[in-house]
Amino acid sequence: xxxxxxxxxxxxxxxxxxxxxxxxxxxxxxxxxxxxxxxxxxxxxxxxxxxxxxxxxxxxxxxxxxxxxxxxxxxxxxxxxxxxxxxxxxxxxxxxxxxxxxxxxxxxxxxxxxxxxxxxxxxxxxxxxxxxxxxxxxxxxxxxxxxxxxxxxxxxxxxxxxxxxxxxxxxxxxxxxxxxxxxxxxxxxxxxxxxxxxxxxxxxxxxxxxxxxxxxxxxxxxxxxxxxxxxxxxxxxxxxxxxxxxxxxxxxxxxxxxxxxxxxxxxxxxxxxxxxxxxxxxxxxxxxxxxxxxxxxxxxxxxxxxxxxxxxxxxxxxxxxxxxxxxxxxxxxxxxxxxxxxxxxxxxxxxxxxxxxxxxxxxxxxxxxxxxxxxxxxxxxxxxxxxxxxxxxxxxxxxxxxxxxxxxxxxxxxxxxxxxxxxxxxxxxxxxxxxxxxxxxxxxxxxxxxxxxxxxxxxxxxxxxxxxxxxxxxxxxxxxxxxxxxxxxxxxxxxxxxxxx
Numbered sequence: 001x002x003x004x005x006x007x008x009x010x011x012x013x014x015x016x017x018x019x020x021x022x023x024x025x026x027x028x029x030x031x032x033x034x035x036x037x038x039x040x041x042x043x044x045x046x047x048x049x050x051x052x053x054x055x056x057x058x059x060x061x062x063x064x065x066x067x068x069x070x071x072x073x074x075x076x077x078x079x080x081x082x083x084x085x086x087x088x089x090x091x092x093x094x095x096x097x098x099x100x101x102x103x104x105x106x107x108x109x110x111x112x113x114x115x116x117x118x119x120x121x122x123x124x125x126x127x128x129x130x131x132x133x134x135x136x137x138x139x140x141x142x143x144x145x146x147x148x149x150x151x152x153x154x155x156x157x158x159x160x161x162x163x164x165x166x167x168x169x170x171x172x173x174x175x176x177x178x179x180x181x182x183x184x185x186x187x188x189x190x191x192x193x194x195x196x197x198x199x200x201x202x203x204x205x206x207x208x209x210x211x212x213x214x215x216x217x218x219x220x221x222x223x224x225x226x227x228x229x230x231x232x233x234x235x236x237x238x239x240x241x242x243x244x245x246x247x248x249x250x251x252x253x254x255x256x257x258x259x260x261x262x263x264x265x266x267x268x269x270x271x272x273x274x275x276x277x278x279x280x281x282x283x284x285x286x287x288x289x290x291x292x293x294x295x296x297x298x299x300x301x302x303x304x305x306x307x308x309x310x311x312x313x314x315x316x317x318x319x320x321x322x323x324x325x326x327x328x329x330x331x332x333x334x335x336x337x338x339x340x341x342x343x344x345x346x347x348x349x350x351x352x353x354x355x356x357x358x359x360x361x362x363x364x365x366x367x368x369x370x371x372x373x374x375x376x377x378x379x380x381x382x383x384x385x386x387x388x389x390x391x392x393x394x395x396x397x398x399x400x401x402x403x404x405x406x407x408x409x410x411x412x413x414x415x416x417x418x419x420x421x422x423x424x425x426x427x428x429x430x431x432x433x434x435x436x437x438x439x440x441x442x443x444x445x446x447x448x449x450x451x452x453x454x455x456x457x458x459x460x461x462x463x464x465x466x467x468x469x470x471x472x473x474x475x476x477x478x479x480x481x482x483x484x485x486x487x488x489x490x491x492x493x494x495x496x497x498x499x500x501x
Contacts, residue, residue, distance in 0.1 A: 016051045027063075042197075044343040045333040053223040082140075112343040153490065160487055167195060172195060176202045184214075273428040278413070290308050308322075326384070343379040349379065369383070417446065464481070
């Protein structure tokens with residue numbers, strides 16, 4: 001579970017390991033781009049350059065896919081027993097645990113989230129995720145299936161093959177774990193394209209995979225812009241594509257994945273989650289749940305409860321307390337003490353959020369707090385609360401991916417269910433109520449992949465995650481996550497006459 005009450009104590013800024021400055025990880029080695037081109041990754045808190053990383057081009061993508069293809073077709077990984085893969089994955093988790101402070105600091109430096117949160121929430125879950133999937137490595141297998149006639153029939157669960165995995169910038173280390181874990185447990189190999197804004201934690205994880213003893217080519221990490229991800233999705237030697245990011249880019253990934261071959265595709269995409277506060281809700285709990293579900297990670301969560309539907313009988317109380325809470329949040333750098341909210345990831349995202357704020361104003365919503373850039377250095381947006389929002393407003397329909405809460409009033413349960421479902425998205429939803437009947441009725445009626453009742457942003461190593469409608473295809477994490485990386489093979493053997501199968 002993401003930690004709500006983490007102590008934001010001071011941590012020193014990390015040094016970027018020289019081993020992967022200007023390098024990416026292909027076939028068990030840190031290498032430069034074939035072109036020699038690089039680009040910068042920046043600290044979103046002060047806009048300073050952290051380091052340079054390679055700009056992967058077509059030759060680099062081909063080299064990484066070829067390494068993965070060879071590792072799968074001819075290397076030892078696919079033929080290892082599940083037990084032996086499990087041993088390596090546990091060793092990898094041990095190394096992640098050993099270096100968790102450094103990994104959290106790199107994650108915070110690159111992403112902007114507070115380092116204490118990165119350690120307590122993100123990296124803690126990364127370690128738990130690998131330990132969990134290590135436990136699954138020898139526990140996925142087929143069945144013996146009865147069949148009429150003199151035949152023996154069984155199924156095998158086999159690895160899909162080479163998996164291209166394209167991960168986002170909001171939880172880069174955790175999203176790598178969500179994708180590497182099931183791929184490695186099932187015997188697949190991976191080429192991971194990291195977000196251009198946040199390459200450092202995945203490179204550190206690649207370094208530790210090398211130390212753990214994974215065979216060359218099993219894990220490859222390339223750095224670059226969106227074009228590198230498109231090349232991976234199109235590549236004819238890639239068997240499966242997993243993408244986490246915006247719905248718009250998800251459509252492009254789906255189209256590109258079927259250019260040269262029919263790849264298996266899983267997508268975890270955008271959201272505009274409804275958060276429903278019923279009339280019987282404890283208002284203080286509702287405010288706590290709603291503000292955490294929206295402002296956590298500076299609003300940069302795909303499942304953020306950005307549409308707060310509040311019953312008319314408690315609407316005014318909720319708005320008043322939510323505004324007070326938002327106004328009390330302290331903004332600051334990821335290594336400063338007593339900070340509640342860090343910066344947005346980059347200037348592009350900050351400007352996008354501020355444009356949404358302007359659209360809310362122009363559409364007639366009531367801006368009660370925030371709505372401005374904070375400071376003149378770094379990409380900070382004040383925690384923002386709009387009241388009087390209607391369903392047709394842009395801020396009520398589109399994913400903002402920032403600290404902007406839209407509060408809307410409703411009268412009846414059936415009304416709010418219909419309005420909550422009236423969205424192209426269906427990733428998550430929240431509900432606050434003291435009634436079990438309401439909890440079951442509303443949860444069953446909402447068309448979303450995860451429903452949080454009297455809580456929000458609860459994640460564990462076994463919590464399945466994914467969405468309905470334009471929020472994606474498939475589920476990640478836990479047992480369901482394995483399905484994305486397995487093919488089922490049916491085998492039928494003729495038995496001798498008179499021999500019972």
